[in-house]
């Protein structure tokens with residue numbers, strides 16, 4: 171629905187016209203099991219909602235997922251044949267290299283080629299199955315082809331199911347900076363199939379829970395208590411303990427986007443980016459050897475130590491948060507935090523957002539506190555504190 175109102179000014183020589191443009195989006199988020207089993211109608215139903223007959227689709231699959239699920243391409247094809255009135259698969263799936271490297275090169279052009287070869291138009295959809303990196307690169311291509319075609323995401327990692335796959339952003343890296351190229355675009359649907367999570371490495375499994383801790387600390391203290399209690403079972407890969415946490419994290423992220431009043435981040439306040447200034451810098455300094463979820467865990471541990479250091483957060487709460495991250499088997503520090511270049515991350519973060527430096531910190535568990543400057547000496551002391559906390563301060567072992 172588009173609403174317009176016109177207000178010409180009365181200036182003598184200049185004429186200006188202002189139109190508020192309101193576009194309503196619909197964001198569909200669904201958790202399921204066995205999304206491509208023919209009797210699971212979720213995906214077909216999400217496309218049928220368009221009410222325009224079968225939707226033409228092309229599919230991108232993360233190479234890590236394709237390796238772990240070798241029959242996935244055939245399952246998707248069989249699913250489309252079964253639901254032919256809702257889905258028309260145009261071409262064989264494109265396998266895209268999994269992991270951050272897919273965001274560092276020209277791989278998104280392969281997706282553009284697929285969209286072109288499959289003759290997808292703006293009534294079609296690109297279906298992306300994979301971790302956050304593949305979803306970001308494929309989503310970027312979908313957003314720029316024909317000025318934006320529909321995107322259906324099937325996130326397959328804990329990070330992408332509880333945070334990144336749920337959001338309205340895509341992006342690839344450029345000029346050595348994370349997500350320098352990208353757009354805001356609302357996906358047609360996000361379908362999280364928990365069965366995919368079974369084949370993640372232990373490291374990728376743990377990584378996603380840092381984003382759940384982040385959103386709990388900012389918005390929901392009871393949710394933090396819940397994560398804290400479930401942490402040992404989550405670390406042991408108990409799905410019954412993990413899925414309620416993943417779903418609640420996704421819900422809080424989506425609520426923030428849908429009701430927070432700033433889905434396309436026009437203001438400088440980015441509450442969901444707690445712990446992220448250091449995380450982005452650490453990913454970059456480690457040449458992406460530290461994954462996003464791990465880096466966010468370290469970024470949270472550091473900012474929590476900083477909040478305690480400047481007297482904003484009590485030290486018992488800080489210790490609780492550190493213990494919870496450790497119980498989730500997330501690293502609390504990395505030797506690269508000692509790099510003098512770490513603090514450059516603060517200015518880079520400001521630059522990415524534009525305007526005044528605005529960082530979310532914590533005053534209590536569940537209460538965000540915004541700051542506009544960072545005491546570098548206190549931050550260096552916080553670095554020393556988290557390096558002491560970690561059992562393996564020399565870095566991560568894989």
Ligand SMILES: NC(=O)c1ccc[n+]([C@@H]2O[C@H](COP(=O)([O-])OP(=O)(O)OC[C@H]3O[C@@H](n4cnc5c(N)ncnc54)[C@H](O)[C@@H]3O)[C@@H](O)[C@H]2O)c1
Pocket residue numbers: 232233234235238267268269270273300301302303304306326327328329330333334335337338339340341348366367368369370371374377461462463
């Ligand atoms: N767009 C956003 O709003 C947003 C938000 C947060 C993070 N991100 C981005 O998400 C990316 C991180 O995503 P991630 O943590 O999902 O990691 P990832 O996409 O890098 O995937 C990690 C590894 O797991 C493999 N993999 C994926 N699913 C698998 C499965 N089911 N079984 C076996 N292996 C599997 C991949 O091939 C890859 O090797 C970063 O680039 C980050 O910047 C984007």
Ligand SMILES: [Zn+2]
Pocket residue numbers: 333381446462466
């Ligand atoms: Zn993040």
